[in-house]
Amino acid sequence: MQATETALKGCFILQPRVFEDDRGYFFESFNRDSFERAIGYPVNFVQDNQSYSQYGVVRGIHFQQGAYAQAKLVRVLEGSVLDVAVDLRKDSPTYGEHIAVELSAENKKQLFVPRGFGHGFSVLSKTAVFAYKCDNFYHKKSERGIIYNDPTLNIDWKIPETDTIVSEKDLELSKF
Ligand SMILES: Cc1cn([C@H]2C[C@H](O)[C@@H](COP(=O)(O)OP(=O)(O)O[C@H]3O[C@@H](C)C(=O)[C@@H](O)[C@H]3O)O2)c(=O)[nH]c1=O
Numbered sequence: 700m701q702a703t704e705t706a707l708k709g710c711f712i713l714q715p716r717v718f719e720d721d722r723g724y725f726f727e728s729f730n731r732d733s734f735e736r737a738i739g740y741p742v743n744f745v746q747d748n749q750s751y752s753q754y755g756v757v758r759g760i761h762f763q764q765g766a767y768a769q770a771k772l773v774r775v776l777e778g779s780v781l782d783v784a785v786d787l788r789k790d791s792p793t794y795g796e797h798i799a800v801e802l803s804a805e806n807k808k809q810l811f812v813p814r815g816f817g818h819g820f821s822v823l824s825k826t827a828v829f830a831y832k833c834d835n836f837y838h839k840k841s842e843r844g845i846i847y848n849d850p851t852l853n854i855d856w857k858i859p860e861t862d863t864i865v866s867e868k869d870l871e872l873s874k875f
Pocket residue numbers: 748750758759760761762771818819820837866868
């Protein structure tokens with residue numbers, strides 16, 4: 700696995716080593732040892748999530764606050780998405796900045812989004828299956844978010860506004 704730290708410290712793009720042969724391919728989608736070696740500290744993932752979305756869906760920008768903060772290791776099983784991590788660590792030199800990475804079933808890239816970040820994605824393909832590990836349990840009362848089209852964050856989700864599909868819950872999120 701190859702790990703590349705993004706412009707946001709602690710946020711890594713992981714590229715697994717893929718073994719291809721006449722049958723198809725094989726890769727380790729998660730190996731705790733190599734993962735922890737790459738990011739430099741232990742992470743105890745306790746919950747796996749999966750979602751399916753159609754083209755134009757934007758989910759986010761989400762995080763859980765306080766004791767329920769979550770780090771996430773995200774990837775795409777079918778289709779492709781633009782995955783976005785927003786640095787919400789107030790003491791960070793990149794506070795308020797974001798990175799956007801295309802993750803797809805084809806490129807098999809993963810993104811590690813540490814605690815202290817907001818996270819969201821848009822669906823670029825006809826449909827997409829998105830899967831992620833979290834290092835803390837879902838806690839409804841600790842859920843927070845930022846509106847996807849926040850003018851300060853100014854994220855280009857690569858979806859025309861007329862095609863963008865956002866949940867009612869996410870449309871009520873406040874500005875950065
Ligand atoms: C996230 C989550 C949701 N749910 C429930 C709550 C709700 O009824 C239903 C759908 O939830 P949401 O609309 O919040 O799902 P979604 O918009 O897909 O939320 C996810 O978005 C991405 C961008 C993230 O980063 C995730 O951490 C998570 O916040 O599933 C759980 O039971 N467990 C969970 O861990």
